[in-house]
Amino acid sequence: MGALDYARQHRARFVDELKALLRIPSISTLPDHRNDILQAADWLLAHLRELGMTAELIPLNGGHPMVYAQWMQAPNRPTVLFYGHYDVQPVDPLAEWTSPPFEPTQRGEDLFARGARDDKGQIFAILKALEAYLKDAGRLPLNVKVLIEGEEEIGSPGISRWMDRHARKLACNMAWVSDGPMYARDQPSILTGLRGLLYTEVEVRGPAHDLHSGIYGGAVPNPVNAVATIIAGLKDRRGRVTVPRFYASVRDPSPEEKASWERLPFREEEFMRETGSTAAPGEEGFSILERRWSRPTLDAHGIAGGWTGEGSKTVIPAKVVAKISMRLVPDQRAKTVLRAFEKKVKQLAPPGIEVEVRELAGGDPVLVMPTVAPIQAAARVARAVWGADPVYVREGGSIPPVTKFDRLLKVPTVLFGFGLPDDNTHGPNEKFHLPNFHRGIETVIQWVEQVAG
Amino acid sequence: MGALDYARQHRARFVDELKALLRIPSISTLPDHRNDILQAADWLLAHLRELGMTAELIPLNGGHPMVYAQWMQAPNRPTVLFYGHYDVQPVDPLAEWTSPPFEPTQRGEDLFARGARDDKGQIFAILKALEAYLKDAGRLPLNVKVLIEGEEEIGSPGISRWMDRHARKLACNMAWVSDGPMYARDQPSILTGLRGLLYTEVEVRGPAHDLHSGIYGGAVPNPVNAVATIIAGLKDRRGRVTVPRFYASVRDPSPEEKASWERLPFREEEFMRETGSTAAPGEEGFSILERRWSRPTLDAHGIAGGWTGEGSKTVIPAKVVAKISMRLVPDQRAKTVLRAFEKKVKQLAPPGIEVEVRELAGGDPVLVMPTVAPIQAAARVARAVWGADPVYVREGGSIPPVTKFDRLLKVPTVLFGFGLPDDNTHGPNEKFHLPNFHRGIETVIQWVEQVAG
Numbered sequence: 001m002g003a004l005d006y007a008r009q010h011r012a013r014f015v016d017e018l019k020a021l022l023r024i025p026s027i028s029t030l031p032d033h034r035n036d037i038l039q040a041a042d043w044l045l046a047h048l049r050e051l052g053m054t055a056e057l058i059p060l061n062g063g064h065p066m067v068y069a070q071w072m073q074a075p076n077r078p079t080v081l082f083y084g085h086y087d088v089q090p091v092d093p094l095a096e097w098t099s100p101p102f103e104p105t106q107r108g109e110d111l112f113a114r115g116a117r118d119d120k121g122q123i124f125a126i127l128k129a130l131e132a133y134l135k136d137a138g139r140l141p142l143n144v145k146v147l148i149e150g151e152e153e154i155g156s157p158g159i160s161r162w163m164d165r166h167a168r169k170l171a172c173n174m175a176w177v178s179d180g181p182m183y184a185r186d187q188p189s190i191l192t193g194l195r196g197l198l199y200t201e202v203e204v205r206g207p208a209h210d211l212h213s214g215i216y217g218g219a220v221p222n223p224v225n226a227v228a229t230i231i232a233g234l235k236d237r238r239g240r241v242t243v244p245r246f247y248a249s250v251r252d253p254s255p256e257e258k259a260s261w262e263r264l265p266f267r268e269e270e271f272m273r274e275t276g277s278t279a280a281p282g283e284e285g286f287s288i289l290e291r292r293w294s295r296p297t298l299d300a301h302g303i304a305g306g307w308t309g310e311g312s313k314t315v316i317p318a319k320v321v322a323k324i325s326m327r328l329v330p331d332q333r334a335k336t337v338l339r340a341f342e343k344k345v346k347q348l349a350p351p352g353i354e355v356e357v358r359e360l361a362g363g364d365p366v367l368v369m370p371t372v373a374p375i376q377a378a379a380r381v382a383r384a385v386w387g388a389d390p391v392y393v394r395e396g397g398s399i400p401p402v403t404k405f406d407r408l409l410k411v412p413t414v415l416f417g418f419g420l421p422d423d424n425t426h427g428p429n430e431k432f433h434l435p436n437f438h439r440g441i442e443t444v445i446q447w448v449e450q451v452a453g
Numbered sequence: 454m455g456a457l458d459y460a461r462q463h464r465a466r467f468v469d470e471l472k473a474l475l476r477i478p479s480i481s482t483l484p485d486h487r488n489d490i491l492q493a494a495d496w497l498l499a500h501l502r503e504l505g506m507t508a509e510l511i512p513l514n515g516g517h518p519m520v521y522a523q524w525m526q527a528p529n530r531p532t533v534l535f536y537g538h539y540d541v542q543p544v545d546p547l548a549e550w551t552s553p554p555f556e557p558t559q560r561g562e563d564l565f566a567r568g569a570r571d572d573k574g575q576i577f578a579i580l581k582a583l584e585a586y587l588k589d590a591g592r593l594p595l596n597v598k599v600l601i602e603g604e605e606e607i608g609s610p611g612i613s614r615w616m617d618r619h620a621r622k623l624a625c626n627m628a629w630v631s632d633g634p635m636y637a638r639d640q641p642s643i644l645t646g647l648r649g650l651l652y653t654e655v656e657v658r659g660p661a662h663d664l665h666s667g668i669y670g671g672a673v674p675n676p677v678n679a680v681a682t683i684i685a686g687l688k689d690r691r692g693r694v695t696v697p698r699f700y701a702s703v704r705d706p707s708p709e710e711k712a713s714w715e716r717l718p719f720r721e722e723e724f725m726r727e728t729g730s731t732a733a734p735g736e737e738g739f740s741i742l743e744r745r746w747s748r749p750t751l752d753a754h755g756i757a758g759g760w761t762g763e764g765s766k767t768v769i770p771a772k773v774v775a776k777i778s779m780r781l782v783p784d785q786r787a788k789t790v791l792r793a794f795e796k797k798v799k800q801l802a803p804p805g806i807e808v809e810v811r812e813l814a815g816g817d818p819v820l821v822m823p824t825v826a827p828i829q830a831a832a833r834v835a836r837a838v839w840g841a842d843p844v845y846v847r848e849g850g851s852i853p854p855v856t857k858f859d860r861l862l863k864v865p866t867v868l869f870g871f872g873l874p875d876d877n878t879h880g881p882n883e884k885f886h887l888p889n890f891h892r893g894i895e896t897v898i899q900w901v902e903q904v905a906g
Contacts, residue, residue: 195667199765208729214648214850217780218750219735220728224775225688225753231681275673276661276771279805282672297671300678301768302759307776312652312813314778314850315754318729322677323760325767327670352732360765397667397767 003132003445011438014128015111017047018437019104021086021120022113028064028087028153037064037150040086044148045069047127052134053146060158064150068169071134072143077452078173079143081409083401084123085152085179088115089426096428109434116432117423122178123148125418125437129444141452145172149401152179156400163401167408174374174451175405178440180417181425183393184265188382190375191415192257193293193394194402196328196365198337202345203356204230204305205319213314221352223320224306230355231300231322233348238284241298241326243344249331253294253394256370260392261289293394298326323360327396330367338362363398366406368413377450378414378443385443390416416443456585456898464891467581468564470500471890472557474539474573475566481517481540481606490517490603493539497601498522500580505587506599513611517603521622524587525596530905531626532596534862536854537576538605538632541568542879549881562887569885570876575631576601578871578890582897594905598625602854605632609853616854620861627827627904628858631893633870634878636846637718641835643828644868645710646746646847647855649781649818651790655798656809657683657758658772666767674805676773677759683808684753684775686801691737694751694779696797702784706747706847709823713845714742746847751779776813780849787815816851819859821866830903831867831896838896843869869896 007014026040027033041057041064048055048069055069064087072079091101091114099105104113111121126146133140147170149159163170183189206221236242253261266289272280282291291297305320307313326337342357349355368375370392382390405413418440424430460467479493480486494510494517501508501522508522517540525532544554544567552558554567564574579599586593600623602612616623636642659674689695706714719742725733735744744750758773760766779790795810802808821828823845835843858866871893877883 197667197767199767206730211728212850213752213754213778214650214780214848216728216745217752217778217849218744218748219724219733219741220730221732221734222752224756225684225751227756228681228684228753231678232685235678271672275664275669277659277673277805278807279674280672281674281804288672291671292669295671298678299666299670299675299769300681300759301666301766302761302770303677303680303756303773304761306753306755308755308757308774312776312778313754314650314652316752317755320756321761323765325666325670325765327667351734352730354731395668396670397665 001136003136004442006136007128007132007441007445015434018121018124021124022104022115023102025102026087027090028151030090037087041065041067041150044086048146051131060162063158066150066159067148069146070144071140074140074143077142079145081145081147081170081172081175082126083147083175083177084126085119085149087150087153089153093428098429110431111434112429112431114430116430117419118425118430119179121432121437122418122440125440126178126444128441132445141449145170160400160404163404163408170409172409172411174411175413177402177413177415178418180415181419181421181423182417183391185420186386186388188386188388188390189393189417190378190390191395192368192370192392194366194398195396196332196334196363197325197361197398198328198334199325199361201358201360202322202324203319205354206352207316207318209318211316213316216316220316221350222316223353224317226350226353227303227320227322229350230345230348234298239282243340245340246296246337250296251330254370257392264391292396294329296327296329296332300324328365330365332365334362334364363400363403364407366403372412374412374414374451378416378447381443381446381450384446385439454589456589457895459589460581460585460894460898468887471574471577474577475557475568476555478555479540480543481604483543490540494518494520494603497539501599504584513615516611519603519612520601522599523597524593527593527596530595532598534598534600534623534625534628535579536600536628536630537579538572538602540603540606542606546881551882563884564887565882565884567883569883570872571878571883572632574885574890575871575893578893579631579897581894585898594902598623613853613857616857616861623862625862625864627864628866630855630866630868631871633868634872634874634876635870636844638873639839639841641839641841641843642846642870643831643843644848645821645823645845647819647851648849649785649787649816650778650814650851651781651787652778652814654811654813655775655777656772658807659805660769660771662771664769666769669769673769674803675769676806677770679803679806680756680773680775682803683798683801687751692735696793698793699749699790703749704783707823710845717844745849747782749780749782749785753777781818783818783820785818787817816853816856817860819856825865827865827867827904831869831900834896834899834903837899838892
């Protein structure tokens with residue numbers, strides 16, 4: 001009867017099965033839930049095998065296992081990698097939940113439960129799309145790999161390390177991730193860019209030991225004043241980062257993206273309310289969305305040194321440490337920026353001050369051109385399923401596995417989310433809009449057909 | 454026979470008595486030593502009465518008592534206030550003491566014990582000078598008040614508050630303090646200036662709550678970057694403080710002081726070794742001694758905010774707090790500078806940043822002109838007793854009681870120390886050079902005669 005019809009006929013069962021998955025409290029950050037994590041992984045393993053896929057658990061040293069499955073019986077057809085995660089956020093404050101977080105409850109067209117949208121509901125929509133092919137036609141029109149990790153809510157440390165050694169296992173032609181919201185209700189949205197990150201710790205040292213500011217103040221190097229001079233010197237009056245050649249490889253967003261952003265219902269007052277700020281300062285000459293999505297920037301995250309207790313202590317401390325990061329955009333490279341940053345920081349150090357720069361984290365930005373075939377296919381499907389052209393948006397932060405797909409697999413990833421902006425992700429009363437669950441299934445079914453070639 | 458002869462005849466007994474005082478472990482900062490504090494105060498009270506003075510303990514609410522004594526039987530003669538302290542520093546690290554800190558031990562011409570120089574030995578030299586008059590002639594050539602506090606090593610909080618209400622009790626024509634070192638061996642030194650202090654806490658606030666730097670970075674105010682901009686903006690490239698009119702009331706040192714400083718055996722390399730610094734940066738156009746003694750300056754002492762733990766957290770914190778102080782010189786006033794500082798800090802705050810300035814401590818600078826009669830008298834005595842012209846030095850820090858004498862009693866204080874630079878004050882093996890103890894007694898005897906008129 002066709003995969004689409006199959007999916008429509010089994011909607012009620014799909015929701016029931018999703019509820020079963022949602023009942024497992026697989027909170028990755030709480031050690032007490034280790035057994036629930038393993039139970040969720042086992043549940044998915046059994047489910048994928050039931051669909052007819054070859055499936056296994058991939059243990060991650062000291063972490064939560066990944067569920068991996070594949071169906072590779074379509075020779076000469078492309079291979080798609082689907083990625084998602086089965087772990088969820090903690091549920092505090094529990095008192096604010098209208099129904100218990102691990103007792104999935106339908107109210108109106110919404111299904112309330114922790115993980116309903118992030119990400120169990122979305123990854124399950126993908127599995128149901130695959131089922132529609134496998135149970136109806138007995139086969140998929142292309143090759144499929146599925147990777148579902150259990151550490152996304154704690155920063156994906158295991159998968160990142162694992163991929164450095166085992167990327168070949170995930171070799172594919174394109175990837176698909178559904179783990180986000182649409183920009184607005186009924187507005188299909190495709191994420192085309194993720195900023196990269198270069199996160200450093202800067203240690204600023206002055207005198208060999210703490211000094212009394214009364215006796216020595218005015219004639220010795222002061223690391224606190226020095227770190228201020230350094231941080232202040234890293235941006236100019238127009239909000240531009242002063243690291244040499246910082247902007248040399250920054251690419252302008254594509255015309256498709258720019259056109260998309262102008263159509264977005266973005267309101268500055270709402271942004272200010274959301275951030276609790278009285279201003280939205282940044283690099284001159286760029287809109288707020290550009291500053292967050294397509295422009296690199298620099299932020300200090302924390303600083304500590306000297307006397308920070310109650311009252312007054314007249315000390316000139318020997319050292320102070322600051323955390324400073326840069327968000328990177330295509331085609332900046334974290335390694336190149338690190339070298340230039342370190343040099344600049346040392347140049348900014350006043351006399352008598354020594355500086356050490358340590359890299360704590362680094363990841364390159366990701367850009368998927370809206371013109372590549374998998375995105376174009378997704379755009380066509382968006383119109384068919386959701387009744388609207390998609391908007392191309394970006395995200396200011398990074399998604400570590402997607403960065404790895406870009407760098408190690410060298411394939412484009414379609415980031416197409418089925419959530420809504422008001423789904424209360426990470427908060428109490430997380431929900432998934434069930435019409436979006438079903439449209440998500442149909443989106444994947446149609447996209448698979450489009451890219452099968 | 455005269456006070457000087459009396460003092461010379463009783464040298465051995467004077468040292469024995471000093472040892473008795475040194476045996477009392479009157480450590481002011483350790484609660485366990487509360488009884489020792491009281492014992493030292495009682496010991497001095499009895500001793501002053503024994504000399505023929507009217508003496509009393511002045512309790513300080515919640516603190517250690519002051520010992521007060523007076524002899525006011527010289528009508529139409531001036532009144533001198535002598536100040537010192539009977540409390541001492543802790544003794545850690547105990548293992549580094551050659552002889553136990555509270556068993557006074559003579560080695561060569563030095564007497565080793567905690568408090569030997571700071572300040573029991575020096576205040577006791579004053580008492581012995583008074584004894585020489587009172588026991589020999591039965592009277593003093595002028596009126597004398599003696600104030601010995603027990604909280605100097607913890608910042609003199611009680612005496613400062615007490616003086617605000619009871620300054621009249623200390624009414625006098627001049628004050629004398631012996632609580633410091635000479636600039637070098639055999640080089641009598643008179644302290645003519647103490648810098649004042651304005652110590653503030655600056656709270657810098659941005660967004661109402663912490664934000665994710667990936668999502669918002671580049672388009673929201675960042676308090677850590679802002680505090681850096683503020684601190685960096687408080688000094689210009691030449692090391693001058695940018696607070697408006699900061700230097701307007703700064704007085705040049707007197708010609709006597711300048712001439713004195715040029716004669717001092719100051720060596721920059723030694724200063725760098727002492728501070729453990731590779732440079733001695735500061736306000737352009739001034740020597741290191743001027744920067745520390747006669748120029749005001751600004752130092753940040755500590756800073757804390759945002760993520761300061763291990764690793765990387767991509768937060769834009771809602772606020773950060775910095776401790777910033779200014780050292781003030783004559784004729785700057787802490788209150789005036791505070792207003793201008795607060796205004797400047799707020800001007801330096803970038804858009805979207807709110808700043809609050811809190812005053813934590815404030816004290817005006819003190820200047821005693823080398824030309825006033827009590828100093829000129831001390832200079833003559835220095836030549837007679839120590840065989841050399843005194844040098845006029847300053848101190849970069851403040852001595853709270855002396856600030857109060859200046860502001861509330863409005864009298865000049867002669868700050869004439871009998872210590873040596875290598876006396877290990879506050880460290881293990883503190884000592885007092887006994888020839889200096891005896892010369893100190895003679896210095897006070899002769900100075901009293903000079904200023905009696």
